[in-house]
Amino acid sequence: MKKVMVLISIFILGMSTACAEDKIYLEETSLTLAIGLDLDDNNNLIVYQTNPVFSEEATKKVDIKSAYNVQTLRQAREIFNAMSNGNVVGGKVQVFLFSKRFLQEENPVKYLDTFLRDPKNAVNVVMAVVDGSVSEVLNAKLEDKPRIAVYLNNLIERTHRTESTVRTELDDFYRKIYDKGVTPYMSEIKMGETEILVTGCALLNDNGTYAISLNKQETSFLLLLQQDVDEPVPITFNINKGNGNNGTISATLDNISYKIVTDYIEDKFYFDFQIEADAVLSERNYFTNTEEKLNQLAEVIELRLKHECEDLVKEIQEYEIDPTGLGLYARAYKYDKWKNAKNNWGETFANAEVTVTPKIEIKSFGVIK
Amino acid sequence: MRFLKSLVRGNKSYKSGEQAKEVLEHCVSTNLSNNLMTIKHLFTEMPDLVIRNFTISQTSEQAALVYIDGLIDKVSINEHILHPLLHEYRSNQTSSHPLVAIGSTRSTCSWLEIEDALFLGYSALFINGRSECILCDSQGWPQRALEEPQTESTLKGAHQGFIETAKQNIALIRRYIPNRELKIKELKVGKRGKTQISILYLADVVNPEVLREMINRINDIRVDAIINTGEIEELIEDNSFSIFPQLLVTERPDAVASHILQGRIALVVDASPGVLIGPMTFTSFFQTVDDYSTRWIVASTLRLLRFLGLFIAIFLPSLYIAVITFHYEVIPLQLLLTLGQSRAIVPFPPIIEALMMEIFLEMLREAGLRLPAPVGQAVGIVGGIVIGQAAVQAGLVSNIMVIVVSMTAIASFIIPNYDMSTSIRLLRFPMMVLAALFGMVGIVVGTMTVVGHLLSLESLKTPYGTPIGPVNFADHKDTFIRFPMWKLDRRPYSAKPKQLTRFNWDKDSGE
Amino acid sequence: MSKYSSENITLMQYIFIISGTQVGIGVLTLPGTLAEKAGTDGWLSIIIGWLFSVLVSIVIIQIMKKHPQCTIFDISRKYLGKWLGRAVSLSWVLYSFFAVVTLILTAIFIIQVWILPETNSSSLLLIFIVPIYIITKGGLKVIGRFSEFVFFATMWMPILLTIPVQNGHLLNLLPVIKEGWWPILSAVQATFLSFLGFELAFVLYPFLENKKSAIKGIFIANSITLLVYIHITIISYVYFSPDEIKQYIWATLNLIKPIQLPFLERFEIIFLSFYLFVISDTIIPYLFTAVLGVNHITGIKGYRIPLILFIVMLMLITNILPITYEQVMQLGEWWGYIGLILAFLFPIIFWIYTGLYDRLLRRPKS
Secondary structure, eight states, X not given: OXXXXXXXXXXXXXXXXXXXXXXXXXXXXXXXXXXXXXEOTXXXXXXXXXEEOOOSSOSOSEEEEEEESOSSHHHHHHHHHHHSSSXXXXXXOOEEEEEHHHHHHSOGGGGSHHHXXXXXXXXXXXXXXXXXXXXXXXXXXXXXXXXXXXXXXXXXXXXXXTTSSOOOBHHHHHXXXXXXXXXXXXXXXXXXXXXXXXXXXXXXXXXXXXXXXEOHHHHHHHHHHTTOOOSSEEEEEEEEOSTTOEEEEEEEEEEEEEEEEEEEETTXXXXXXXXXXXXXXXXXXXXXXXXXXXXXHXXXXXXXXXXXXXXXXXXXXXXXXXXXXXXXXXHHHOHXXXXXXXXXXXXXXXXXXXXXXXXXXXXXXXXXX | OHHHHHHHTTTSSSSOHHHHHHHHHSBOOSOXXXXXXXXXHHTTTOTTEEEEEEEOTXXXXXXXXXXXXXXXXXXXXXXXXXXXXXXOOOSSOOSSSOOOOOSOEEEXXXXXXXXXHHHTTOEEEEETTOSOEEEEOOBOXXXXXXXXXXXXXXXSSOOOOOOSOHHHHHHHHHHHOOOTTEEEXXXXXXXXXXXXXXXXXXXXXXXXXXXXXXXXXXXXXXXXOOOSHHHHHHHHSSOTTOSSOOSEEEXXXXXXXXXXXXXXXXXXXXXXXXXXXXXXXXXXXXXXXXXXXXXXXXXXXXXXXXXXXXXXXXXXXXXXXXXXXXXXXXXXXXXXXXXXXXXXXXXXXXXXXXXXXXXXXXXXXXXXXXSOHHHHHHHHHHHHHIIIIIHHHXXXXXXXXXXXXXXXXXXXXXXXXXXXXXHHHHHHHHHHHHHXXXXXXXXXXHHHHHHHXXXXXXXXXXXXXXXXXXXXXXXXXXXXSBOOGGGOOBOOGGGOOSOOBSSSTTTSTTO | OOTTGGGOBOHHHHHHHHHHHHSSTHHHHHHHHHHXXXXXXXXXXHHHHHHHHHHHHHHHHHHHHTSTTOOHXXXXXXXXXXXXXXXXXXXXXXXXXXXXXXXXXXXXXXXXXXTOTTSOHHHHHHHHHHHHXXXXXXXXXXXXXXXXXXXXXXXXXXXXXXXGGGGSOGGGGOSSSTTOHHHHHHXXXXXXXXXXXXXXXXXXXXXXXXXXXXXXXXXXXXXXXXXXXXXXXXXXXXXXXXXXXXXXSSHHHHHHTXXXXXXXXXXXXXXXXXXXXXXXXXXXXXXXXXXXXXXXXXXXXXXXXXXXXXXXXXXXXHHHSOXXXXXXXXXXXXXXXXXXXXXXXXXXXXXXXXXXXXXXXXXXXX
16 A cells, blocks of 8 residues: 555656656647758848648648748747747758858858757758759749658659769768768759759868759769669760761669779879679660670770769869768778878869779670660 | 344354354264254254255164255255165165265264355265264256356367366366376365365476465465455465466466466366466466467467557557657658648647547447447447547547557457456556656656566566566577477476476476 | 575576676767777777776676675675775765766756756656666566566667668778777776676675676676677767767767658657666666665665665755756766776775785684
8 A cells, every 4th residue: 555655646746747848749839841041132041941731720731931130040940930830840851952052152061050969850851952042942833742841852862763863961961071081962953944853963062062063964973983872873875986976875784893992102192993883785776787896885885984984073173072982991091191181181182093994794785686 | 031132143043153163163963853953053044954854764763864955966865865765775784874876975073064065065964873974975056058268269279168166177177187196285265155276286297386385375365255266366466566467367278277287276266267377477468278279380470469469559559649749750751740630630638639538448348348249239339430430520539549549459459368458458548648748758667667567576486577587598489489389398487397398208207 | 595595696687787787878978988089999999998897807706706605795894894894885885876876867867968858857767766666676686687678678779770880981990090009098998987887796796596607697798798889889980970970979879860760760769768778777786786785784674775765865866966968977977987996996906805815814724
């Protein structure tokens, strides 16, 4: 009996002391699903957010709000809180959108601090650059699509799987910001006539500001170099066959294996990407008469791959950034040299010699000759 | 004056309790009429007591047959006792023993024994000139036919259940274990009721310490009478403050036999169809006899399903509350949006919503249990419609809550033992309150409390948590999954049997 | 028959109690702490720390072997006399209770930071203390069973922690020993705190059924702990970039946070809640040690009275001490220092002392 009394009194005590402060009833929250950061004409920050509306009486299913004259996301949240019928919470944010202009002018890292510091906020947030204005994308009238934030997340996921864009989530972004050997990047989207388009990816400087954009084709080669591809990888090349004969061949790469040789010769880093892969021909829109020529196909693909990749690296090197993560190899294999170079790795990388040596074996030509 | 006194004490059987006791301590006298006098004094106001006076035809002795009507078998009294005594005549009568055509007879001179025997359905034969009484086993009372027990029906096992007669029940068990090592110890419990309790065990298997513990506990019982096995269970279990049943009550003879073979002890209580088995472990409440007659892969899957049911029955409503109240983050977005929309119409906090539905469900279950089958069905339909449809449409509860409640109900019905299933169902209420106060942390702390309690429980001084804590790998062959029969060559360690190996036991029997 | 034989524990329970005591809050903080001192070579420090703790564990068993029916409380009285022995016993009680306070306050603090920021600490303590009380009250038998249960019930945690590897770079670990041995050695001291728990062999030994396996058992226990720490440390280093991990106080939780399964997300909430099992598995043996010590010093029979005493003290402490980051870190640091003295230095000194004592005492006799 005594035991029961003690248990009951403990229970009552617990009931009475437990704070109700932590309770956030789901239906009373205002889930932020997308956050957009943009600059107005006077370079003042504008923060956008969208949140779903649960109430059946409301006619609008998604609510888009904007906050002007704020310095940080926390401040914006206070403003949103004052406008919403629920607590604005950041635990389910799906996408972060930055306008290109914002990234050119501002360092995004300092704005994102609250998402790292407050454990309640989400980190699985896809980050994307908008070529144009953020509000245009968020306000896009997509009749046949789900909620914009969910749609953008899925869109980037799908296009990433077909190697047309990168997928950077907030935690990856932080890893790359803090890692001296790699620079961050994110997907790039654009508002088309009626649809939202993924245009490729945007490469950022080491501090997170905008550097250059890559188109979809270039992005796929970047992904190849980052070893971040879902096999099989489709590739398409235009082939100049001489005699004014232009043709296109498409192939898919499979069983890709990488070996990266790192060296340091004469004050210069030297990297050699050795990519081995099997290829399956999937399309060829010109005619060749002999089988012999088909056998040269492997060489053709190798050559084109080498060119495309090396061109890409050169382009990147011009901006003194390293989205390929070769700095990791420098650190792992040439630590002494890396130690001197790590604080300005971009510069060092710009001087590095990067070669790509693909080795392709044609596995099959398909079912027709 | 005396007359007045007897009027005041009218209903008592004897002048005073002490006097009756004094009489009971005496021996049977040689004088028949004295004996009958004593009986009449002992059993006053008992119209069902029958005293039949007659003369034994062979020896011409005066005799009287005493029995309690209703507890005896009329056929055996008339045909096998009275008839031979009244009519048969044998020439070479040498023994002093009268002619009675009854298998079990014994003579006694103790009134105490006679009294007990009469209440058990024996008939007492007094013969003038003899200072003893012959007790004939003429038991016979209305009995139920052997039926399959309702709470423990099985698909493939035997379709017999225990009835309210201990003798029959023991016979049913013996049919499964025809072995002379199956010993029966008889004890009597209850000051007034003197209920017969038989302890069944395999003498060369059972752990003597566990047996001694069981016997000691039964001897320590101080109670008026035992009406049902459940009362004994509560009187001898280790911790009656616990929510978990520590001993098993079953109505299936095959289950009892298999438990006895595992080295456990069975307690057959007269006048009750439930047989008590101990020591038990937590996990053994999730096993059925069917497990051993279905294919082992299927049986293992079903067992795992039951344990899944256990978790769902305890945690699902509390997880729902925790998620809606504290941790919306853990649910993927699509599901979360659905949840949010279905919650938006409900005016109560989730804990109220859940408590309302769960309590209503428990009421529905309890109502259906006691009602006759046609009415019970009606209750089920009304309840189903109200829970399923109207409550949602009226905006009192959310769709998801209805699903949660139904899933919980189904999951709790999958637990084969009724006692355990009820305990589990009760457990989810404190869990729900904890979830509403502290979210996941509350649920985990609640789980920790339950686990700590489970692990510190003991059943007849053997750990209740085996084989989970203390861990016993050998017992895991027959816990969450059941290995093929030939792999189960050892008796479960949890019952601490003397003889561990199940077959080839002549090799190391008497270990 | 000694007075402890009624609560015998099996070898497995002995192993799991010790490793359960060792694995605690360290799992959440160790990767970050080591990274600060030794970079991505921190995992090597753990191996060195393990070596030390195994050595000291063996020394402890050597001391206990001479009097297999005695706990440290009995032995210290035997060797050091009534008053000095009592002082040693008291210091062990205080040390154990200090560990309990540190662990509970840290657990509450982490829960408040990550899951329930607004819930006040005394109500968290109140619910947390209920299972701890129930289990500790049952004595070592129940503690042993609980440790076994926790070990097997938390097997999913290492599997969950392995998921982030697929997004990591093994290259982060290379080169091994990048800055030489000095940073690695300097981080060893930080691992000592994480290995604390083996010193409970001082108390557990007389309860152990099979005393011949005591050394084997404590070796296995330390090695389980080593595996747990190495696993989490390497995975953290593979996943986080070397400079990023220094940003996090509880790197392990940051590691789990991004994991997404089709039906569940944000595993840090679920993980941390269930981690209370592991943390209480650390608290309970220490609390039991303190209770046993109080029983021994004061002569009170039964665990209940000292237990209630300690719980009341805990409640007072949580009400008086503000649970802040500074406070919790300070407590952890102090515990580390006291542990260094009582768990690492004391056994060695005591071992030498008992060796000399036995030799000097025996010589005049023979």
